Amino acid sequence: MDISSVLQGGYQHPVSRSWQSRCELTKSMFMYPILISDDPDSNVDVPSLPGQRRWGVNTLEDFLSPIIQKGLKSVFILGTPTKVEKDSQASAADDPNSPVILAIQKLRELFPSLYIAVDVCLCHYNIHGHCGFLHPDGVINTEISVARIADIALAYARAGADCVAPSDMTDGRIKAVKQKLIDAGFGNRCTLMSFSPKFATSLYGPFRSAAGNAPAFGDRQCYQPPVSAKGLARRIIQRDAAEGADIIMIKPALFYLDIIAEATRLVPDHPIACAQVSGEYAMLRAGAAMGIFDLKTVVIESAQCMARAGANIISTYFAAELMEWLDM
Numbered sequence: 068m069d070i071s072s073v074l075q076g077g078y079q080h081p082v083s084r085s086w087q088s089r090c091e092l093t094k095s096m097f098m099y100p101i102l103i104s105d106d107p108d109s110n111v112d113v114p115s116l117p118g119q120r121r122w123g124v125n126t127l128e129d130f131l132s133p134i135i136q137k138g139l140k141s142v143f144i145l146g147t148p149t150k151v152e153k154d155s156q157a158s159a160a161d162d163p164n165s166p167v168i169l170a171i172q173k174l175r176e177l178f179p180s181l182y183i184a185v186d187v188c189l190c191h192y193n194i195h196g197h198c199g200f201l202h203p204d205g206v207i208n209t210e211i212s213v214a215r216i217a218d219i220a221l222a223y224a225r226a227g228a229d230c231v232a233p234s235d236m237t238d239g240r241i242k243a244v245k246q247k248l249i250d251a252g253f254g255n256r257c258t259l260m261s262f263s264p265k266f267a268t269s270l271y272g273p274f275r276s277a278a279g280n281a282p283a284f285g286d287r288q289c290y291q292p293p294v295s296a297k298g299l300a301r302r303i304i305q306r307d308a309a310e311g312a313d314i315i316m317i318k319p320a321l322f323y324l325d326i327i328a329e330a331t332r333l334v335p336d337h338p339i340a341c342a343q344v345s346g347e348y349a350m351l352r353a354g355a356a357m358g359i360f361d362l363k364t365v366v367i368e369s370a371q372c373m374a375r376a377g378a379n380i381i382s383t384y385f386a387a388e389l390m391e392w393l394d395m
């Protein structure tokens with residue numbers, strides 16, 4: 068065999084194989100998405116997300132303590148209320164008794180060093196379930212939507228969130244939120260993580276069944292960018308970075324590794340995050356249950372690939388398992 072043909076064969080030892088990675092997985096890379104119910108005592112499973120549960124303000128401590136002890140450093144709070152009153156102003160989003168605000172306050176008190184990131188959107192609280200307010204013709208009303216998103220983000224920052232992440236995809240929201248945080252004195256207290264972008268994927272289904280945030284009419288295609296939109300994704304990354312995003316997050320992750328890689332080239336000085344969303348989680352679980360692959364092996368592979376693409380923060384519903392698996 069020719070000298071130049073031998074490549075991977077030269078690294079046969081597991082140690083030399085591990086040196087091929089420029090991005091070892093560490094526990095602190097992982098962010099755990101936590102579904103918050105409006106029942107304070109909630110501890111109920113989510114049929115669409117086997118292995119995940121919806122938690123209430125009173126059940127968070129017992130659930131999270133052991134995982135934090137094993138090394139979990141950050142969570143991503145997702146409100147999935149079912150009982151709150153939805154209205155045309157999405158008022159329940161930042162009501163002082165909103166389950167999300169109560170959960171942030173509780174976590175802040177229980178775990179002072181836990182990094183608390185929070186999803187900010189209107190769809191869970193809007194009467195029609197869209198991520199923004201709409202003009203009479205159904206088109207998103209950008210001005211009032213981003214103003215409201217900014218107010219809600221500020222309320223979560225005031226409650227103790229370390230990071231707010233507007234997931235609505237309305238144009239201009241990053242600038243509006245950043246300005247609002249700065250004006251209120253939270254410019255250096257709260258990170259702004261931008262979904263740049265959050266694509267119109269088919270992979271949000273299991274979350275929508277859990278959250279009941281599917282729109283009552285129409286779909287999210289007019290604000291979530293199309294799956295094939297690479298150029299638009301690049302422009303969104305640059306726009307959001309220029310508008311003041313501190314972290315650029317790509318969502319979903321596995322089918323969008325090229326966009327993660329693009330982000331590392333476009334904004335090399337920003338932390339790059341990605342979200343392994345509900346459909347990715349459910350798909351890997353289902354595959355493992357069918358015997359297609361071993362769950363631990365495939366989940367670690369998926370995370371290694373996101374890290375290889377350039378992500379240094381990974382939001383995944385497998386975070387609890389990963390705290391165990393990364394010890395082994």
Ligand SMILES: NCc1[nH]cc(CCC(=O)O)c1CC(=O)O
Pocket residue numbers: 145186188190198234235270271272273274275280287343344345346
């Ligand atoms: N703001 C909407 C929102 N908040 C969280 C998710 C998805 C999270 C997941 O699938 O894990 C979505 C997507 C959507 O319904 O369009």
Ligand SMILES: [Zn+2]
Pocket residue numbers: 186187188190234
């Ligand atoms: Zn949301």
Ligand SMILES: [Zn+2]
Pocket residue numbers: 188189190191197198234235
């Ligand atoms: Zn939304």
